Amino acid sequence: MTAAPTTAAGPAATPTDSVIDIGPWSPAAFEARLRAVGEERYHDRHPFNLRMHEGTLSQDELRRWIANRFHYQRHIPVKDALITAKFDTPALRRMWLRRIQDHDGARDGEGGIERWLRLGEAAGLDREELLSGAIVLPGVRLAVDGYVNFCRLRPALEAVAASLTELSAPDLMRTRIDAFERHYRWIEPDGLHYFRTRVTQGRRDSGEALDLVLRWARTREDQERAVAALGFKCDVLWALLDAVDHA
Amino acid sequence: MTAAPTTAAGPAATPTDSVIDIGPWSPAAFEARLRAVGEERYHDRHPFNLRMHEGTLSQDELRRWIANRFHYQRHIPVKDALITAKFDTPALRRMWLRRIQDHDGARDGEGGIERWLRLGEAAGLDREELLSGAIVLPGVRLAVDGYVNFCRLRPALEAVAASLTELSAPDLMRTRIDAFERHYRWIEPDGLHYFRTRVTQGRRDSGEALDLVLRWARTREDQERAVAALGFKCDVLWALLDAVDHA
Numbered sequence: 421m422t423a424a425p426t427t428a429a430g431p432a433a434t435p436t437d438s439v440i441d442i443g444p445w446s447p448a449a450f451e452a453r454l455r456a457v458g459e460e461r462y463h464d465r466h467p468f469n470l471r472m473h474e475g476t477l478s479q480d481e482l483r484r485w486i487a488n489r490f491h492y493q494r495h496i497p498v499k500d501a502l503i504t505a506k507f508d509t510p511a512l513r514r515m516w517l518r519r520i521q522d523h524d525g526a527r528d529g530e531g532g533i534e535r536w537l538r539l540g541e542a543a544g545l546d547r548e549e550l551l552s553g554a555i556v557l558p559g560v561r562l563a564v565d566g567y568v569n570f571c572r573l574r575p576a577l578e579a580v581a582a583s584l585t586e587l588s589a590p591d592l593m594r595t596r597i598d599a600f601e602r603h604y605r606w607i608e609p610d611g612l613h614y615f616r617t618r619v620t621q622g623r624r625d626s627g628e629a630l631d632l633v634l635r636w637a638r639t640r641e642d643q644e645r646a647v648a649a650l651g652f653k654c655d656v657l658w659a660l661l662d663a664v665d666h667a
Numbered sequence: 668m669t670a671a672p673t674t675a676a677g678p679a680a681t682p683t684d685s686v687i688d689i690g691p692w693s694p695a696a697f698e699a700r701l702r703a704v705g706e707e708r709y710h711d712r713h714p715f716n717l718r719m720h721e722g723t724l725s726q727d728e729l730r731r732w733i734a735n736r737f738h739y740q741r742h743i744p745v746k747d748a749l750i751t752a753k754f755d756t757p758a759l760r761r762m763w764l765r766r767i768q769d770h771d772g773a774r775d776g777e778g779g780i781e782r783w784l785r786l787g788e789a790a791g792l793d794r795e796e797l798l799s800g801a802i803v804l805p806g807v808r809l810a811v812d813g814y815v816n817f818c819r820l821r822p823a824l825e826a827v828a829a830s831l832t833e834l835s836a837p838d839l840m841r842t843r844i845d846a847f848e849r850h851y852r853w854i855e856p857d858g859l860h861y862f863r864t865r866v867t868q869g870r871r872d873s874g875e876a877l878d879l880v881l882r883w884a885r886t887r888e889d890q891e892r893a894v895a896a897l898g899f900k901c902d903v904l905w906a907l908l909d910a911v912d913h914a
Contacts, residue, residue: 497760498752505748505819510771510780513744517767524757524764533757572752 444640451634453647454581458588461654464595468665473595475603479544482604484555485664486540491556492660493536495564497523499571503583506576515628522621532621535614542611543604559663567656574649577636581646582653584633586626590619691887698881700894701828705835708901711842715912720842722850726791729851731802732911733787738803739907740783742811744770746818750830753823762875769868779868782861789858790851806910814903821896824883828893829900831880833873837866 445453463469471477472485497520504516525531540550549555571579593615600612637643692700710716718724719732744767751763772778787797796802818826840862847859884890 494755497757498755501748501752501760504767505745505752508741508745510744510778511775513748513767513771514773517764517771520751520760520764524760526761528758531757 442640444638445643447634450637450643450646451630453643454584454630454633454650455587457647457650457654458585461651461658462585462588462592463654463657463661464588464592466658466661466665468661473599475599477604479606481664482607483540483543483545484667485661486536486543487545487550487555488557488560488660488664490536490540490550491553491560492564492567493523494533495568496532499568499579502568502571503576503579506579512632519625522617532614532617535617539607539611539614542608543606557663557667559666560660563656563659563663566659567653570649570652570656577633577642578645578649580629580636581633581649583629584626584650585653585657586622586629589622589626593619593622689887691885692890694881697884697890697893698877700890701831701877701880701897702834704894704897704901705832708898708905709832709835709839710901710904710908711835711839713905713908713912715908720846722846724851726853728911729854730787730790730792731914732908733783733790734792734797734802735804735807735907735911737783737787737797738800738807739811739814740770741780742815743779746815746826749815749818750823750826753826759879766872769864779861779864782864786854786858786861789855790853804910804914806913807907810903810906810910813906814900817896817899817903824880824889825892825896827876827883828880828896830876831873831897832900832904833869833876836869836873840866840869 444450468477468485472482477485500516500519500523504513504520507513507516521531523532525534528534537547537550541547567582570582574582597612597615600607600615601609633646637646691697715724715732719729724732747763747766747770751760751767754760754763768778770779772781775781784794784797788794814829817829821829844859844862847854847862848856880893884893
């Protein structure tokens with residue numbers, strides 16, 4: 421048996437091939453493609469992340485990462501508000517609003533952004549300096565702007581699909597907690613609370629988002645756009661680490 | 668005494684006049700200008716609203732208004748999510764998120780959008796027809812799109828200033844409840860719960876928004892842009908009633 425041509429326009433194409441080529445993937449096949457993007461392109465494989473988890477980052481390098489990643493963290497509620505604005509039912513908006521609340525907290529001193537600030541303080545960074553954004557690298561600004569604008573400008577399906585890096589995040593968080601506890605004991609353990617919280621939140625968020633993407637993407641074209649959106653998001657996270665690594 | 672020239676470029680202009688002309692209004696004068704916009708241009712003065720409150724609308728006219736105004740109501744959380752996305756602190760986003768929650772509710776069957784649907788049902792309209800949007804007039808769609816896009820595209824100051832029609836809303840709500848109870852007894856009283864809720868919510872919302880606008884508008888140009896934004900919002904509400912009136 422020889423492989424089927426990959427495009428319907430190929431010389432061996434038949435009407436049957438054509439239908440197969442443009443029909444939607446099954447939900448299981450579509451989900452497998454989405455998960456494959458994370459396995460191949462998620463930033464857990466980035467050299468800087470590998471060094472972080474091996475324990476070979478210097479204190480300066482780790483602080484640089486924490487300060488620059490904070491620029492990403494503080495924009496999560498912004499992109500989630502932009503996604504919320506794309507939804508046309510109270511039920512969907514309510515689901516997504518909880519993400520904003522997770523990061524902003526119910527009151528001052530709570531929430532994911534506050535927890536990240538405490539991670540910074542536990543690593544010896546100054547809260548005011550973190551909030552000023554003065555040490556954020558241009559490449560990090562561009563990566564974050566790119567992601568926020570993607571969520572601003574693209575349809576709901578793609579903006580939600582881009583959030584599916586959360587499928588890979590909980591495992592990364594657990595590895596990271598282990599690595600920090602083993603290799604970076606100069607960071608106070610209380611500072612790791614952000615990572616702990618995200619294990620549970622990430623599972624819930626990615627489960628909800630995956631349900632929406634599987635439900636909304638009814639054509640092959642939709643499915644491919646969703647896969648591309650997730651790939652784009654992996655590029656954003658990768659570019660952020662590139663900028664931190666090359667600084 | 669003659670009146671001072673209104674532009675610094677006028678023949679009688681002096682350096683002192685020029686400074687007076689371009690300096691910011693005092694907070695009290697600025698607030699008075701904002702309130703004057705509401706007094707002059709809020710849709711409580713629209714002929715259709717006057718007829719509504721006099722009790723001379725037919726059942727068909729009142730149903731047409733309820734169905735078309737629903738198109739506006741269901742977009743309130745969308746414009747509020749777009750405004751939330753403009754804020755750069757958890758505290759501001761938290762404040763504005765509550766508006767979304769007021770309209771979407773904490774769970775199915777709650778919130779302002781649900782209450783408006785019940786107003787429609789109390790007036791004999793079908794919930795599914797309301798949700799379908801089939802009876803929404805083109806002029807109403809354009810007015811609502813215009814407002815949502817204003818909140819999408821304009822700076823936070825102007826988007827928040829546009830919300831200051833809420834300064835005039837609580838009084839309108841109380842007049843409306845009286846009018847409905849007196850003139851439109853064919854509407855079940857439970858249907859008026861939306862209006863009752865908005866008296867309190869409107870006062871709180873407009874107070875918060877006014878504080879922000881007074882704080883943020885530091886130059887005369889900012890202040891004038893805020894006044895213009897509120898004028899624009901009055902135009903949106905007026906155009907909505909024009910479309911309903913002329914249908």
